[in-house]
Amino acid sequence: MRENHKTLPVVEKLSNAEETVWINLKKLPSAKKDLEISMADIDDAEARLERFAPFIMKCFPETKKDNGLIESALVPIPKMKRCLEETYKTSIPGALFLKKDSHLAVAGSVKARGGIYEVLKHTEELALAAGLISTADDYAKLAEPKCREFFSQYTIQVGSTGNLGLSIGIASAAVGYKVIVHMSADARQWKKDMLRNHGVTVIEYASDYSEAVKEGRRLSDEDPKSYFVDDENSVNLFMGYAVAAKRLKKQFNDQNISVDDTRPLFVYIPCGVGGAPGGVTFGLKEIWGDNVHCFFIEPVQAPAMLLGMATGLHNEISVQDIGLTGQTHADGLAVGRPSGFVGKVMEPLLSGEFTVSDKKLYDYMRALLDAEEIFIEPSACAAFEGPVKLLACEETKEYIKKNGLERVMENAAHIVWATGGSLVPEEIRKEYKNIYLDEPVKYRLI
Numbered sequence: 103m104r105e106n107h108k109t110l111p112v113v114e115k116l117s118n119a120e121e122t123v124w125i126n127l128k129k130l131p132s133a134k135k136d137l138e139i140s141m142a143d144i145d146d147a148e149a150r151l152e153r154f155a156p157f158i159m160k161c162f163p164e165t166k167k168d169n170g171l172i173e174s175a176l177v178p179i180p181k182m183k184r185c186l187e188e189t190y191k192t193s194i195p196g197a198l199f200l201k202k203d204s205h206l207a208v209a210g211s212v213k214a215r216g217g218i219y220e221v222l223k224h225t226e227e228l229a230l231a232a233g234l235i236s237t238a239d240d241y242a243k244l245a246e247p248k249c250r251e252f253f254s255q256y257t258i259q260v261g262s263t264g265n266l267g268l269s270i271g272i273a274s275a276a277v278g279y280k281v282i283v284h285m286s287a288d289a290r291q292w293k294k295d296m297l298r299n300h301g302v303t304v305i306e307y308a309s310d311y312s313e314a315v316k317e318g319r320r321l322s323d324e325d326p327k328s329y330f331v332d333d334e335n336s337v338n339l340f341m342g343y344a345v346a347a348k349r350l351k352k353q354f355n356d357q358n359i360s361v362d363d364t365r366p367l368f369v370y371i372p373c374g375v376g377g378a379p380g381g382v383t384f385g386l387k388e389i390w391g392d393n394v395h396c397f398f399i400e401p402v403q404a405p406a407m408l409l410g411m412a413t414g415l416h417n418e419i420s421v422q423d424i425g426l427t428g429q430t431h432a433d434g435l436a437v438g439r440p441s442g443f444v445g446k447v448m449e450p451l452l453s454g455e456f457t458v459s460d461k462k463l464y465d466y467m468r469a470l471l472d473a474e475e476i477f478i479e480p481s482a483c484a485a486f487e488g489p490v491k492l493l494a495c496e497e498t499k500e501y502i503k504k505n506g507l508e509r510v511m512e513n514a515a516h517i518v519w520a521t522g523g524s525l526v527p528e529e530i531r532k533e534y535k536n537i538y539l540d541e542p543v544k545y546r547l548i
């Protein structure tokens with residue numbers, strides 16, 4: 103079976119670690135999709151986050167200004183748009199925006215959406231079952247010492263390349279849980295240090311992300327008072343991410359941005375195991391249907407989701423199976439095997455994918471700093487590959503034509519989803535700024 107897939111042109115390109123564009127031919131018109139999850143699930147997640155807002159405000163005072171909602175700004179980045187057009191000799195018709203999940207409160211990454219949501223959902227279940235609260239109560243109660251003491255009998259565990267661990271670790275420690283984070287070899291030292299400072303137990307693995315998840319799941323299953331946040335299969339994480347779409351709709355209304363037949367929306371999201379970009383995409387498609395076009399971006403050495411979707415094998419194939427290393431400077435995207443759950447949900451929804459070389463991540467990072475004075479981490483910069491390549495590749499130009507968008511591209515809004523960065527310490531930022539991967543010097547991974 104695998105031999106067959108190796109003859110697919112896109113797999114051959116991926117296996118050579120070439121920058122690749124892939125259009126998803128299984129995408130369906132929104133009226134025809136048939137999924138088991140729906141807007142009602144997103145509404146449920148949104149309502150739960152609202153119930154927890156008083157608690158979030160109490161634990162994380164920085165969220166007071168947003169009444170306990172953890173949400174990020176949507177900002178136009180016209181100077182970056184010009185810079186990309188000039189540097190990469192392309193055009194990006196319409197307006198370019200940055201969705202700053204890089205600056206989300208508490209966790210400084212998109213993981214603040216899914217990770218914190220799942221910890222809160224589990225907390226609500228335990229608290230309701232123990233009679234500590236009813237859903238009509240003010241959840242600020244849950245921050246009282248007697249509740250913290252109750253939660254301290256329980257453990258939360260998670261496998262992570264870094265940012266999910268940060269999000270789950272910080273949120274769980276705030277509730278009062280014991281927390282164990284299983285970190286893959288790709289996780290950066292400063293992320294482990296930060297977690298340990300929050301009282302989190304960090305177990306380090308010499309192996310990759312899939313192994314860290316497997317071992318974490320095993321250890322958690324052995325303990326009846328332990329709950330495992332399963333990044334590869336969790337519907338809760340996914341719904342936490344999906345709430346982003348409803349919040350974005352409000353921001354669009356506030357900023358007078360419309361999305362319809364003549365004003366398409368393009369969204370570019372960096373992808374690791376798939377939960378974050380998948381959840382956001384699911385939400386966006388529920389709201390804007392055929393008028394939103396979602397693309398994922400992965401590193402050339404770790405195109406797990408693209409490989410799984412293009413072959414139809416999903417989590418039954420890994421990037422190592424086609425001779426790639428899975429290693430990348432984009433630590434948040436260093437995943438060799440995708441979520442099978444997310445890949446299958448994405449089949450009728452996703453427009454396509456791009457892969458990007460590590461070198462460009464640092465170039466995009468410096469360009470955004472110079473043009474707009476915004477820092478985001480290298481993994482998050484992968485998303486810029488989308489608008490840069492959209493009109494520079496035959497495959498995507500064909501996509502635009504087929505979808506009847508040529509005449510309306512001037513009205514398009516493009517959103518680069520900045521997935522992380524604000525927690526990166528100053529000295530690490532300085533190091534990043536000086537990494538030029540085209541120079542003969544070999545840089546160590548920080």
Ligand SMILES: *Cc1c(COP(=O)(O)O)cnc(C)c1O
Pocket residue numbers: 211212213265266372373374375376377378379434435479481482521522523
């Ligand atoms: C985790 C992460 C992603 C991708 O999310 P997945 O759910 O793993 O696909 C993208 N960017 C950053 C910075 C991340 O930490």
